[in-house]
Amino acid sequence: MAQTEQIKFSVNQWTHLYSLTQAIQHQADNSGRSLLIEGQLPATPLAANRISLRFIHATQTPSYGQTEDGQIQLGLMQLENERLAGDIHVADDVFNELKKNLIEYADIEGIHIVFSLELLNTGSNLWAISRLDYAMKGDR
Numbered sequence: 001m002a003q004t005e006q007i008k009f010s011v012n013q014w015t016h017l018y019s020l021t022q023a024i025q026h027q028a029d030n031s032g033r034s035l036l037i038e039g040q041l042p043a044t045p046l047a048a049n050r051i052s053l054r055f056i057h058a059t060q061t062p063s064y065g066q067t068e069d070g071q072i073q074l075g076l077m078q079l080e081n082e083r084l085a086g087d088i089h090v091a092d093d094v095f096n097e098l099k100k101n102l103i104e105y106a107d108i109e110g111i112h113i114v115f116s117l118e119l120l121n122t123g124s125n126l127w128a129i130s131r132l133d134y135a136m137k138g139d140r
Contacts, residue, residue, distance in 0.1 A: 003121040004130075009039035009051055011102070011113040033057035035099055039115070041084070046119075046127075048084040053077075053115070055090050055098060062089040067120050067128050074129040077119060086129065098134075105136045112137050 035055045041048055065073040077086030090098070105111045118131035 005044065005046055005119045005121070005127070006116065007041060007044050007046070007051075007119065008114055008116045009041050011037050011039050011115065033095075035095065035102070037102075037115070046079060046084060048079055048082050050083045052083065052085045054085075054087045055095060056087055057095040058089045058091055061091045067122070067130060069120070071120065071128075071130040073120075074132055076122070077127045077129060079125040079127065084127070086127075088129065088132070101134075101136070110138050 034057065036052060037055075038050070038052045041051050067073050075086050075088035077084050102113065105113060114135050114137050116131075116133045116135075117129060119127040120130050122128045
């Protein structure tokens with residue numbers, strides 16, 4: 001049975017670059033169609049203190065693999081130099097909803113966007129993302 005870890009982190013920073021030039025080029029090369037979130041991790045058994053997760057806007061609905069246990073594999077994360085980093089390809093509506101939520105809530109004082117991940121160890125420094133949830137939480 002693969003080792004499973006559950007981690008939670010608040011989004012410290014997010015970046016989305018999409019220019020008119022990139023929009024025109026999009027049909028050929030998908031440039032500018034990603035959303036990067038970064039955060040600090042609380043103490044975890046993974047020996048990582050930072051996380052970066054890039055959502056890539058797919059032009060077609062992505063097909064996701066499965067882990068050995070039959071769970072969906074949203075993407076892979078790699079642990080390197082105390083940073084856990086990975087990519088997830090997402091369909092148009094999923095990408096737009098995530099982007100909308102980040103833009104609407106990220107700059108409101110007292111609101112924190114919290115991500116929860118369930119990771120399955122698939123190799124020495126590779127982790128499959130088997131679950132990803134996010135919520136907006138207030139200070140009160």
